[in-house]
Amino acid sequence: MWKNKNVWIVLAGEFIAGLGLWMGIIGNLEFMQTYIPSDFLKSLLLIAGLLAGVAVGPMAGRMIDSRSKKKVLIVSGIGRMLSVFFMFAAISYGSVWLMLLFLIGIQISAAFYFPALQAAIPLIVKEQELVQMNGVHMNVATLARVIGTALAGILLAYLSLSMLYAMSMAAYGVLLFATFFLKFEEDEKSIQNRNGKQGGFLEVMPILKASPIALTALVLTIIPMLFIGGFNLxxxxxxxxxxxxxxxxxxYTVEGLSFMLGALFVKKLSDRYNHVALMILFSFVTSIAHLSLFFSDHFWMSLVSFGLFGLSVGCFFPIASTIFQTRIEKEYHGRFFSFRNMLDRIMFQVVLLGTGLLLDTIGLQYMVVVFGAGSLALVLIYGSSQLRNLGKQDDTISFSEQKKASS
Known part of the structure; x- marks a missing residue:
């Protein structure tokens, strides 16, 4: 995998663009702190951008499936760079409305870019390398988040807000430039045949029903989202x-380091053990991490809980992504990953609002019991049915087991 030029382009581009993304996010917070005194109005502004990304999700999915994924990546990259001009204008005029246009542009670009990237990864690496690629990709994104936020905090003490966004825009430009050098094979004839004939997300549903493991993986992603959505609160x-x-x-540090550790070692685990069993195991561990926050008034216990969560999701997400990339037919990847992107955004907002409500009404310690118990119920309901099928020679066996069986 490491001899593949495309892999290095994707990872280097992800790191540089990640730096720009998180520097921009810190810049957003700084701008809002200056011009928007109300926390409620700040949240409405952020939600408006996210909703714009959700609104274009169906169209993004159809376009990714019916056009060259590389072209979609390039066009969305251009759109992301152009969006930054709205932020330059917002800073110049002190306009919140111009910042809203910036957030909408960034989120719409992301609604096209990230599903297209997820759909392109299986075309870049071999199937047996997907777990490792997904794990390393997530580690690079996490590292960019840590360095980007820290760097932005330091730079804001010495540079203007406009300079910070200029550096963010430059990072997006590097990513766009690198995207032109990606080379992977796409079935151009198949793309032309599908062009203009794409349905909506409803066409994804029969595919999910035909692959129970993919449906289970999709449902189980709710479990880490229950933790992530209320993370900051x-x-x-x-x-x-x-x-x-x-x-x-x-x-934050313990969770980030644990996540990177899990994503680093998940490839070794996936080579030895069944993917389904691992996914269910780490969903269970995430639930336990959530429940253990009942004792979060103790210093060491809170660190253990966040470390356990980081480790479990660092293993869970690469496995879940690999299942989606291999169990969903490639011609549906664009619509599926756009569909998943929309679900994640909506779920994040629901969990965020729910967390705030429960924290105000019953407090942290009882809130984590409610969410943790719900997570355990999902593991028992959806995990038990898949565990009963582990002995069958169908789509529930791991890649290493398939390789052994074929040999």
Whole structure:
């Protein structure tokens, strides 16, 4: 895999663009803090951008499936760069409305870019390399997040907000330039035949029903989302419970390092054990991590909980992504990953609002019991049916087992 030029282009582009993305996010917070005093209005502004991405999801899925994925990546990259001009204007005029246009442009570009990238990865690496590629890709994105946020915080002390966005735009430009060098085979004839004949997300449903493992993986992604959606609010509450501001940084650091560790070693685990069993196991561990936050008033216990969560999702997401990339037919990848992208965005907002409501009404310790118990119920309901099928020679066996069986 490491001899594949496309792999290095994708990973290097992800790292550089990730730096630009998170520098831009820190810039967004700085701008809103200056011009928008109300936290509620800030949240509405952010949600408006996310909803714009959700709205174009169906169209993005059809376009990814009916056109060259490389061209979709290039056009969305151009759109992302052009969106930054709205932010330059917003800073110049102090306009919140121009910032809204920037957020809408960025989210619409992302609605095309990320599903297209997920659909392109199976065309870049071999099937047996997908788990490793997905794990490394997520590690690179995590590293970019950590470095990007830290770098932006330092740069804001010395540079203007406009300069920060200029550096963010430059990073997007590097990604766009690198995308032109991607080379992977697509069935041009098949694309032409499908062009203009694509249906909507409803066509994905029969495919999911035909592959119960993919449907189970899709449902089980709700479990880490229950944790991720309320991540920031929980960190704030744990800090208040322990009366410590220092614990915030430690929780982020422990979770990030644990995530990277899990994504690093998941390839070795996937070669030895069944993918379905691993996915269910790490869903269960994520549920336990959520429940263990009941004891988050204790310093070491909160660190253990966040470390356990980071480790489990660092293993879960590469396996789930690999299942989606291999169990869903390639001609449906664009619509499926756009569909999943929409579900993730909607789920994130629902969990965020639910977390805020429960924190205000029953508090952190009982909220995590509610979410943790719900997660365990999902594992038992959807995991048990898949575990009963592990002995069958169908789409539930792992790649290593398929290789052994064929030899």
């Amino acid at each position: 929980m960190v704030i509450n744990i800090s208040e419970l322990q009366d410590s501001t220092a614990v915030k940084g430690l929780l």
